[in-house]
Each structure stands twice: as C-alpha cells, then as structure tokens.
Amino acid sequence: MGSSGIFTSLSSLMCDEGEVSIFEDDENTSIHSLHNPSFVLDDEEEYIEYLFTQEMGFGSQSHHVCSKILWLRSARFDAIDWIFNTQVKIGFKVHTAYLSVTYLDQFLSKRSIDESKPWALKLLSVACLSLAAKMEEQNVPPLFEYPTEEYRFESKVIKNMELMILRTLEWKMGSVTPFHYLHYFVNKFCPESRPEIIIIKATEYIVTILKDINLMDQRPSIIASAAVMAAFDATLTRNGMDHRLSAISSWGNIERGHVFSCYNLIHQKRNMVKTPSSNLLSTHSSSTCVVENPFDTSSGTKRKLSFENSENSPRQKLHRP
Structure with missing residues (x-):
C-alpha cells in the first residue's frame, strides 16, 4: 500500500471554498455526472470483453497491508459490518454496499490511516457508502441520516472526505463488480439451472467472503x-470446474486456478458460523437482493457503457438526479 497520504487531523479534511463548491448546496447530491456514456454495444460478448478490460486494476498486484496490520484488519471488518448494516437500515441495494467496500479497499491501497485516529476509518466508511449510493440509488438520503453511532460528523466534513476519495481514486467511480457478470456466467456455466436461484445464492456467497x-x-x-x-x-472437482470454465476462451490455467481457490474459500465460509454481514441476505427484504441483468437480450435492450475522463471529471458539478 502506498503512503501518499496520512490522516493527521480533522482539520486536514477541510477544503478551500473553491474545492467544496463542486458539491452543490444540497446534501442529497448525485455523482451521475461522472459517467459519460459515449457508445452502445449490441453484443453481450463484446460487453463482457469490455468489462474484462476495465477490471485490469484488480488482481494485478498485492495489497495485503490490511491483513498484516492487525488493528487495520479489525477496523476494516468493523467498517464492512457497518456498511452492510446501514445498507439494510436505509434500504440500499446489496450492490451499493459492495461498491462502497470496493471504494474502501481502493482508497486503503493508496493512502495510510493513523492508528491513533480510529474515527478516520468510520468517516471513510460513511463517505464511501454515500458515494456508492449516489452512483447506484434512485433515492439518496441526506448525510445526517447515516447512523455513525459513537461519532458525529458534520455534513461538510463527510463531503470533504468524499472529495478526498474522488481525488485518490482519480474520479473513476464506475468500478466493475461481480454482480455485472452473474447473469452472463449463469448462462455460460450452468444453462440447465434455474437462473434466479443461482443468482440469489451467488449473491450471498459474494457477500460472505468480503x-x-x-x-x-x-x-x-x-x-x-x-x-x-x-x-x-x-x-465440483478442479477438472469438473475447468470443463465449465472452458466456456470463457480468454481464460487460461491461472484464471481457472484463481476461480477454484475462491470456490474453496466460499465453501470454507459456508461451513462456519455466519457473521452479521454474511447473514444479511437472509434477514431483510429480497427486494434489496435483486441483481439486474445489465444486458437483457430478450428485450433487445442495448447496454450503454461509460467512459470516464479523469482530467475533466473534477470540473463537472455534482447534481441532483
């Protein structure tokens, strides 16, 4: 993990007036302007290949600082619990909570947090969930409605944390997540199954191993x-899995090995006592578990893809949906 930035004090999160002005005066803002749909794909295979190219930043290097630093590992666990518990309370989609954890891990791979300031990670969690909600949800609550328990953060402080995240991630907020692939992989790997059942279970497993x-x-x-x-x-044995994974022609032994390792981790977690975050999908409304098909070929819907311009994005104002 890089050490390009360290949280030193609450005042360090304050921005100049000109910086804060990119957020409009209402807390219920949206960052959909960070998306710049520029073309449409007709073919699902082409769409998936595009997603593959967009996830190259994942898995290309090791980021094990959270696992090596005991307090940070524990704090990350608490942050994930808070994110998913808040997702349930507010009624966000599971995808929104997962995306916020993606932002969290991306941020922690680039910046350091001082152990003496435990409030910093809670503030980071709130800002990550708020940004993810602005990307994914139709109705985004004002910042003061996010329950922070032992800490009370002013809205302007959360907004400045959002700005720090946006800059650290270079305004690239449209991260690819596993949910983008579920419908496609069900059709590819197990076309004889009932897709809705597989997708519900797969969604639970994705959350379980977070x-x-x-x-x-x-x-x-x-x-x-x-x-x-x-x-x-x-x-499934390794050979049985390799046979099904052969449907993805661009994957070789390395990718198949990673899939099998992740598959084994899922089954290890299934045999353990469920944690609050891994039990979420069985404790709240199924409406938050629905994963939409990003490319519905039956309806002839074309998928718009987003290209982000990191040079121009900071000058785009956030607006209400």
Missing part, C-alpha cells in the same frame, strides 16, 4: 464465476 479477501487482490469476474459455480454445485 472480509476474507481484499477486493484489490481479486478480479471481480473471478469472484463472480466462483460464486456461480458454488451456487450451482458444491462438489
């Missing part, structure tokens, strides 16, 4: 394929 992997260390497509395989068949 604490055990750094999302920067594993490509979203690997996680998605392992979850689909685990939901379809809990007894």
Whole structure:
C-alpha cells in the first residue's frame, strides 16, 4: 500500500471554498455526472470483453497491508459490518454496499490511516457508502441520516472526505463488480439451472467472503464465476470446474486456478458460523437482493457503457438526479 497520504487531523479534511463548491448546496447530491456514456454495444460478448478490460486494476498486484496490520484488519471488518448494516437500515441495494467496500479497499491501497485516529476509518466508511449510493440509488438520503453511532460528523466534513476519495481514486467511480457478470456466467456455466436461484445464492456467497479477501487482490469476474459455480454445485472437482470454465476462451490455467481457490474459500465460509454481514441476505427484504441483468437480450435492450475522463471529471458539478 502506498503512503501518499496520512490522516493527521480533522482539520486536514477541510477544503478551500473553491474545492467544496463542486458539491452543490444540497446534501442529497448525485455523482451521475461522472459517467459519460459515449457508445452502445449490441453484443453481450463484446460487453463482457469490455468489462474484462476495465477490471485490469484488480488482481494485478498485492495489497495485503490490511491483513498484516492487525488493528487495520479489525477496523476494516468493523467498517464492512457497518456498511452492510446501514445498507439494510436505509434500504440500499446489496450492490451499493459492495461498491462502497470496493471504494474502501481502493482508497486503503493508496493512502495510510493513523492508528491513533480510529474515527478516520468510520468517516471513510460513511463517505464511501454515500458515494456508492449516489452512483447506484434512485433515492439518496441526506448525510445526517447515516447512523455513525459513537461519532458525529458534520455534513461538510463527510463531503470533504468524499472529495478526498474522488481525488485518490482519480474520479473513476464506475468500478466493475461481480454482480455485472452473474447473469452472463449463469448462462455460460450452468444453462440447465434455474437462473434466479443461482443468482440469489451467488449473491450471498459474494457477500460472505468480503472480509476474507481484499477486493484489490481479486478480479471481480473471478469472484463472480466462483460464486456461480458454488451456487450451482458444491462438489465440483478442479477438472469438473475447468470443463465449465472452458466456456470463457480468454481464460487460461491461472484464471481457472484463481476461480477454484475462491470456490474453496466460499465453501470454507459456508461451513462456519455466519457473521452479521454474511447473514444479511437472509434477514431483510429480497427486494434489496435483486441483481439486474445489465444486458437483457430478450428485450433487445442495448447496454450503454461509460467512459470516464479523469482530467475533466473534477470540473463537472455534482447534481441532483
């Protein structure tokens, strides 16, 4: 993990007036302007290949600082619990919570947090979830409605933390997640199954292993394929899995090995006592578990893809949806 920035004090999160002005005066803002849809793909295979190219930042290098620093590992666990518990309370989609953890891990791979300031990671969690909600949700609550328990953060402080995240991630907020692949992989790997059942189980498995992997260390497509395989068949051998994975012609032994390792991790977690975050999908409304098909070929819908311009994005104002 790089050490390009360290949280030193609450005042360090304050921005100049000109910087804060990129957020409009209302807390209920949206960052959809960071997306710049520029063309449409007609072919699902082409869309998936595009997603593969967009996830190259994942799994390309090791980010094990959270696992090596005991207090940070524990704090990350607490942050994930808070994110998913808040997702349930507010009624966000599971995808929104997962995306916020992606932002969290991306940020921690680039910046350091001082152990003496435990509030910093809670503030980071709030800002990550708020940004993810602005990307994914139709109705985004004002910042003061995010329950922070022992800490009370002013809205302007959370907004400045959002700005720090945006700059650290170079305004690239449209991260690929495993949920983008679920429908496609179900059709590819187990076309004889009932897709809705496989997708519900796979979604639960994706959430289950969140604490055990750094999302920067594993490509979203690997996680998605392992979850689909685990939901379809809990007894697959390596040869049996390789046979099904051969449907993805661009994957070789390395990718298949990663899928099998992730598949085994899922089954290890299934045999353990469920944690609050891994039990979420069985404790709240199924409406938050629905994963939409990003490319519905039956309706002839074309998928718009987003290209982000990191040079121009900071000058785009955030606006209400």
